[in-house]
Amino acid sequence: MATESVPVPRLDFGGWYVAFPERGSYEFLASDDLRATRAEPPGEDESGVWIGRAESGICVLMPVRLEVRRSGLRPVGLAVLHHGDEVYLAGHSVKYHEVQPTVLVGTSRQVGGRCVQCRTRLTEGAEIIRCPLCHVPYCIDCWDFLIGRKCYSRGCNYSPCEVGGM
Numbered sequence: 577m578a579t580e581s582v583p584v585p586r587l588d589f590g591g592w593y594v595a596f597p598e599r600g601s602y603e604f605l606a607s608d609d610l611r612a613t614r615a616e617p618p619g620e621d622e623s624g625v626w627i628g629r630a631e632s633g634i635c636v637l638m639p640v641r642l643e644v645r646r647s648g649l650r651p652v653g654l655a656v657l658h659h660g661d662e663v664y665l666a667g668h669s670v671k672y673h674e675v676q677p678t679v680l681v682g683t684s685r686q687v688g689g690r691c692v693q694c695r696t697r698l699t700e701g702a703e704i705i706r707c708p709l710c711h712v713p714y715c716i717d718c719w720d721f722l723i724g725r726k727c728y729s730r731g732c733n734y735s736p737c738e739v740g741g742m
C-alpha cells in the first residue's frame with residue numbers, strides 16, 4: 577500500500593518512476609536520460625518520448641525516433657495510456673499507473689469527506705482510491721465495484737479497469 581507521496585499518473589520503471597506533467601502539458605523524456613522529463617523539445621538526432629496529459633486528464637505517449645510498444649503493439653503517432661499498460665521503451669519494460677490505493681493520513685484533504693458511492697465518512701487510516709480524472713474518493717471495495725462501469729461523479733467518464741498488478 578503506497579503512501580500519498582507516490583504520484584499518479586506515472587510510468588514505473590521498477591526502481592524509479594517518471595511522473596506525468598500537469599494537465600494540458602507535455603514534457604520530453606530523452607532515451608539517454610530516462611529518469612527525468614524536461615520541457616525542451618528533442619534535438620535533431622535525439623530520441624525519446626513526449627509524455628503528456630490532456631486537459632481531460634488522459635495520459636498519452638508520443639514516441640520520437642524511438643521504438644515504443646504498448647501492450648505489445650507499436651503505437652502509430654500517439655498512444656493513449658490505460659492503467660496497468662505495459663510499455664516497452666528504450667530497452668525498459670515500464671508499467672503505467674494512474675490508479676493508486678492510498679492510506680489517508682491526518683493531513684489528507686479527503687479526511688472528513690465521504691466515499692462517492694457508499695457515503696461512508698473517510699477517516700485517517702482509511703484506504704481509498706481517487707478517480708484519476710475527477711479525483712473523487714472511493715473506498716477500495718466501492719472502486720472494485722465500479723470495474724466495467726463508470727465513475728459516479730457527474731460528467732466524469734472514467735471507466736476503471738482491473739486494479740490487479742499494482
Ligand SMILES: [Zn+2]
Binds near residue numbers: 693694696715
Ligand atoms: Zn464506499
Ligand SMILES: [Zn+2]
Binds near residue numbers: 709710712733
Ligand atoms: Zn471520476
